Amino acid sequence: MKGIIAFFIPLLYAVNLFAQKPLNRLTYDEVLQLAKDQSPQAILAKHRFRAAYWQYRTYVAELRPNLTLTGTIPQFSRSLIRYQNPDGSYTYIEENSNTTSLGLSLSQNIGLTGGQIFVRSSLERTDLLGTDKTTSYMSVPVSIGFSQPLFAMNQLKWSKRIEPIKYEEAKRAFIQSMEAISMEATRLFFDLAMAQQNLETAKLNYSNTDTLYKIAQGRYNIGTIAEN
Numbered sequence: 536m537k538g539i540i541a542f543f544i545p546l547l548y549a550v551n552l553f554a555q556k557p558l559n560r561l562t563y564d565e566v567l568q569l570a571k572d573q574s575p576q577a578i579l580a581k582h583r584f585r586a587a588y589w590q591y592r593t594y595v596a597e598l599r600p601n602l603t604l605t606g607t608i609p610q611f612s613r614s615l616i617r618y619q620n621p622d623g624s625y626t627y628i629e630e631n632s633n634t635t636s637l638g639l640s641l642s643q644n645i646g647l648t649g650g651q652i653f654v655r656s657s658l659e660r661t662d663l664l665g666t667d668k669t670t671s672y673m674s675v676p677v678s679i680g681f682s683q684p685l686f687a688m689n690q691l692k693w694s695k696r697i698e699p700i701k702y703e704e705a706k707r708a709f710i711q712s713m714e715a716i717s718m719e720a721t722r723l724f725f726d727l728a729m730a731q732q733n734l735e736t737a738k739l740n741y742s743n744t745d746t747l748y749k750i751a752q753g754r755y756n757i758g759t760i761a762e763n
Contacts, residue, residue, distance in 0.1 A: 563724055570720035571713060580712035587705030594698040597691065600643045607636040631664040649689035652681045 561569070571577050611633055618626045638657035645652065655678040663669045754760045 563721075566720050566724050567717055570716050574716060574720075576712065576716050576719075580709055580716075584705055584709040587702060591698055591702040591705075594694050597644055597694070598646060600641060603640045603642070605636075605638045605640075607634065609633045609635050629665075633662040633664065635660045644691055646691040646695055648683060649687070649691050650681060650683035652679075654679050 611631070613629070613631050615627050616630050618628060620626055636657065636659040638655065640653055640655040642651050642653040644650075656676055657678075658674045659672065661671050661673075663671075751760065755762065
């Protein structure tokens, strides 16, 4: 059923649209769309589903290869180093240095065991400052390894069973919320339609009653009816 009725503020608290463009008549389809787009219930349902969606995307990302680039900008260090002299005394020498490092790693989580296999490469440069300036490098061209928790729960295994179900539940909850909003908007629409119809009927009854009253006054004035 599709009709047009006089629609007054508010419907599901959709205030923003009315503030932007004054409306006093809405169709049934427009009421449903307005409720789904701007009602607080719809906005809350969308935010909940968006949070569940990104949680599921995070789980999917954990199952894919992960490439990580790490680095350290020149890090200045100032320290005092103690040296022992032949006579048993100690000498303190100030040492200033700058350290820069860069690392690249590729890792892959293993869902079956909960472990992780990785390949890493790193390079570090150290510059000693002062009168005797020197530069040294330390590099690890390739490092291949496998890490496996021995006495811990396999989080990836359980996530693989739980996260798809949680995401499916979030989708169904979102659809259910949208349907509930549509039902509430439909109820308010037809409640208003009924109220407007009752108002028109009351106006008509008032007009008819007023006409009969005036006719009765005229007849009473000429004495054809009693006061009662």
